[in-house]
Amino acid sequence: MENLYDNQSFWVDRVNMAKKAGDPTKCVYGNLRPVINNRVGVLKKLLKPTDRILDAGCSYGWLSRYLDNAYTGLDQTIALVEYGRELYPGINIVVSTMQDMPFEDDSFDWVISSCVKHGIVEGESLGMMEKGRWSQIESEILRVAPKAIIWPSYSFDYEILER
Numbered sequence: 001m002e003n004l005y006d007n008q009s010f011w012v013d014r015v016n017m018a019k020k021a022g023d024p025t026k027c028v029y030g031n032l033r034p035v036i037n038n039r040v041g042v043l044k045k046l047l048k049p050t051d052r053i054l055d056a057g058c059s060y061g062w063l064s065r066y067l068d069n070a071y072t073g074l075d076q077t078i079a080l081v082e083y084g085r086e087l088y089p090g091i092n093i094v095v096s097t098m099q100d101m102p103f104e105d106d107s108f109d110w111v112i113s114s115c116v117k118h119g120i121v122e123g124e125s126l127g128m129m130e131k132g133r134w135s136q137i138e139s140e141i142l143r144v145a146p147k148a149i150i151w152p153s154y155s156f157d158y159e160i161l162e163r
């Protein structure tokens with residue numbers, strides 16, 4: 001198994017496939033439609049309209065299209081962030097790792113993270129990533145917001161983190 005999260009060139013190929021097919025929801029990660037419906041359904045019940053959200057590991061920022069909240073996306077993969085900026089001009093997404101986020105304390109009300117944790121915890125246990133990456137990320141998440149909702153993988157189970 002490879003560490004695909006830290007492999008920028010892998011994602012360039014996925015973005016090129018999505019551009020060719022003209023539908024990122026079917027190409028970048030397989031069929032995202034059930035995942036989108038699940039995340040949006042849960043978040044619409046959980047969030048207040050005034051909540052500022054950070055989508056950490058946002059990929060090309062699809063979540064921004066489904067919520068009216070003040071949205072910031074963050075992802076370490078440049079090709080995905082650039083693709084999001086092409087698809088959704090004006091979208092607020094930054095290139096950064098989640099281990100060290102370029103935000104002041106309490107910049108957000110909620111951090112949302114979908115399908116990032118599992119790959120990192122697995123990467124750590126297989127020795128493909130440094131140990132402690134996810135625990136550093138959790139500290140960062142709860143520094144920039146008091147609460148977070150984490151879907152570890154593309155399944156529908158989620159965890160709520162609170163300070």
Ligand SMILES: C[S@@+](CC[C@H](N)C(=O)[O-])C[C@H]1O[C@@H](n2cnc3c(N)ncnc32)[C@H](O)[C@@H]1O
Nearest residue numbers: 005057058059075076077096097098114115116
């Ligand atoms: C499987 S995708 C999930 C994308 C999106 N959240 C979703 O639910 O469709 C994982 C994303 O996390 C990003 N990622 C992985 N590790 C990261 C890290 N340490 N910091 C920032 N982004 C990371 C990857 O670049 C990729 O876009």
